Amino acid sequence: MKILVDENMPYARELFSRLGDVRAVPGRPVPVEALDDADALMVRSVTKVNEALLAGKRVKFVGTATAGTDHVDDGWLAQAGIGFSAAPGCNAIAVVEYVFSALLMLGERDSFALTDRTVGIIGVGNVGGRLQKRLEALGIRTLLCDPPRADRGEAGDFRALDELVAECDVLTFHTPLFKEGPYKTLHLADESLLRRLKPGAILINACRGPVVDNAALKRTLEEGHDLSVVLDVWEPEPDLDVELLKLVDLGTAHIAGYTLEGKARGTTQVFEAYSAFLGQPQQVALDTLLPAPEFGRITLHGPLDESALKRLVHLVYDVRRDDALLRKVAGMPGEFDRLRKHYLERREWSSLYVICDDADAAALLSKLGFNAVHHPAR
Ligand SMILES: NC(=O)c1ccc[n+]([C@@H]2O[C@H](COP(=O)([O-])OP(=O)(O)OC[C@H]3O[C@@H](n4cnc5c(N)ncnc54)[C@H](O)[C@@H]3O)[C@@H](O)[C@H]2O)c1
Numbered sequence: 258m259k260i261l262v263d264e265n266m267p268y269a270r271e272l273f274s275r276l277g278d279v280r281a282v283p284g285r286p287v288p289v290e291a292l293d294d295a296d297a298l299m300v301r302s303v304t305k306v307n308e309a310l311l312a313g314k315r316v317k318f319v320g321t322a323t324a325g326t327d328h329v330d331d332g333w334l335a336q337a338g339i340g341f342s343a344a345p346g347c348n349a350i351a352v353v354e355y356v357f358s359a360l361l362m363l364g365e366r367d368s369f370a371l372t373d374r375t376v377g378i379i380g381v382g383n384v385g386g387r388l389q390k391r392l393e394a395l396g397i398r399t400l401l402c403d404p405p406r407a408d409r410g411e412a413g414d415f416r417a418l419d420e421l422v423a424e425c426d427v428l429t430f431h432t433p434l435f436k437e438g439p440y441k442t443l444h445l446a447d448e449s450l451l452r453r454l455k456p457g458a459i460l461i462n463a464c465r466g467p468v469v470d471n472a473a474l475k476r477t478l479e480e481g482h483d484l485s486v487v488l489d490v491w492e493p494e495p496d497l498d499v500e501l502l503k504l505v506d507l508g509t510a511h512i513a514g515y516t517l518e519g520k521a522r523g524t525t526q527v528f529e530a531y532s533a534f535l536g537q538p539q540q541v542a543l544d545t546l547l548p549a550p551e552f553g554r555i556t557l558h559g560p561l562d563e564s565a566l567k568r569l570v571h572l573v574y575d576v577r578r579d580d581a582l583l584r585k586v587a588g589m590p591g592e593f594d595r596l597r598k599h600y601l602e603r604r605e606w607s608s609l610y611v612i613c614d615d616a617d618a619a620a621l622l623s624k625l626g627f628n629a630v631h632h633p634a635r
């Protein structure tokens with residue numbers, strides 16, 4: 258059995274070699290000859306999986322170690338009898354931590370407290386739902402927009418997108434990319450929406466580039482609208498509009514989900530799915546794969562205020578690091594993908610052990626996802 262895996266998928270060789278011969282290949286594009294004798298294909302979001310790629314091949318299973326699935330024609334896979342699995346939620350924590358890193362940076366730069374802001378979350382799934390919980394734990398008001406969940410009658414105070422646009426200081430997009438249909442998200446943030454944002458609003462897109470109309474956004478910014486913008490994803494990728502990058506406050510190379518934990522979860526989820534597909538179900542515990550975090554322990558004295566939180570968040574991950582890297586190479590052929598391939602190791606907040614002498618601070622940090630404990634000061 259031959260299993261092709263994207264070379265940007267940590268732990269794939271280690272895990273999939275339990276099931277067959279593994280070959281790691283680039284994902285954009287996948288070398289066509291490698292597909293000739295492959296039984297299974299494990300991809301990331303950069304590989305378009307469709308009839309053009311797989312018709313006439315012997316591939317019987319496709320896994321994508323990603324949350325988004327817009328790069329996969331799952332309808333065609335189903336009718337071709339090819340098994341398919343994605344990795345829902347694998348990197349949701351990473352995206353949430355990216356959003357916090359960006360918001361806390363903007364708060365410090367522009368001198369505002371996050372707790373004074375209303376955050377509108379569009380798409381309240383694995384990412385948006387976790388973001389809501391962490392924001393609300395800090396007492397930050399959130400407004401939610403998720404028409405599919407609202408239409409299914411799910412619990413939650415779901416509002417119309419227009420209401421979020423009118424009321425929110427921050428709009429953050431976490432929807433799938435749907436190019437058509439009742440819940441179309443292609444250009445959900447179109448020119449009209451962008452022009453209606455409150456003065457001083459912050460727009461964040463960490464889902465898929467085309468959810469925000471990038472040409473309209475560029476026009477809006479060029480006209481001097483009072484808007485701060487954080488873009489992790491671009492329309493198109495990898496050839497983003499360098500002029501747009503110059504206008505945004507933070508711009509990164511589609512790495513919001515790139516914690517080691519997030520990527521490893523993606524690999525283990527598709528490994529478990531393929532094992533089950535082969536009739537050999539097995540589970541993998543993440544901590545048997547991951548190395549111990551390099552940065553171990555910190556002590557926090559007193560209550561957790563926003564500046565202490567910012568310090569902890571940026572100690573684990575400061576989004577300015579990735580913004581600077583992208584600005585250095587943007588527009589150079591191949592560099593967007595190279596940045597992503599050689600991404601510096603990044604861990605989640607849970608990797609930081611925080612010793613607090615304040616019991617409330619310890620409880621709140623634990624709720625936020627840090628590995629926090631309370632030790633009264635002696
Ligand atoms: N930048 C990154 O590295 C990164 C990482 C993870 C996910 N993503 C992207 O973010 C998306 C969301 O991730 P997730 O894990 O939360 O997915 P998810 O499927 O768990 O949640 C998506 C939510 O969006 C809602 N939704 C669908 N259509 C909508 C619409 N028209 N308006 C508002 N809400 C709508 C869905 O009902 C769902 O609740 C993924 O599809 C993926 O494309 C990007």
Ligand SMILES: O=C(O)[C@H](O)[C@H](O)COP(=O)(O)O
Binds near residue numbers: 302
């Ligand atoms: O949908 C996702 O999970 C993310 O966008 C994904 O992790 C992006 O990384 P890639 O798959 O392109 O390496």
